Amino acid sequence: MPVEYRSGLGWDNHRTAAGRPLIIGGVTIEAEFGLDGHSDADILLHALTDAVLGAAALGDIGMHFPDTDPRWKGAASTRFLEHARELAEGLGFTLVNADCTVILERPKLKDYRVRIRESVAGILGLPLDRVNVKFKTSEKVGPVGEGRSAEAQAIIMLSRELPIA
Ligand code: C5P
Ligand code: MG
DSSP: OOEEEEEEEEEEEEEEETTSOEEETTEEEOOSOEEOOSSOOOHHHHHHHHHHHHHTTOOOHHHHSOTTOGGGTTOOTHHHHHHHHHHHHHTTOEEEEEEEEEEOSSSOOGGGHHHHHHHHHHHHTOOGGGEEEEEEOOTTOHHHHTTSEEEEEEEEEEEEEOOOO
């Protein structure tokens, strides 16, 4: 059976805010500030959700979870990514791998690497060796570097068996 492969790209950005939790990839990070947003502002899960939707040509996160809809206020972003995965699987796609980068000046995330990978792998239904997370500072430059915001980037590969023509 011939197989098609689809890649999808995701990116997200949220402002930092005092008194908010810092949740990255579904994991709560110890910090004196968090990220502002309508939902739990999990930049990594939002970027991954857009990457899954992108690979399946299903638009973007705002189409599926409008931030004007009270149903999603304070929602755990795990639900967004689970839903995107279900939509892709409903079209016959299987996830192959995920790679992502979180750009955050502080705190250091490397001690959370295993927990974040396990969390993302669990939501995507992937083995750990198909999920990679990278962390970067912005070298004190720009809004991320000045600690005013944080960003995440993600890429997802999907595969699907094609019927023989
Ligand atoms: O941004 P920079 O290249 O200086 O980051 C060096 C390393 O520090 C990264 O490869 C990553 O392992 C770690 N890091 C981290 N948490 C951050 C930023 C970077 O653990 N918020
Ligand atoms: Mg977001």
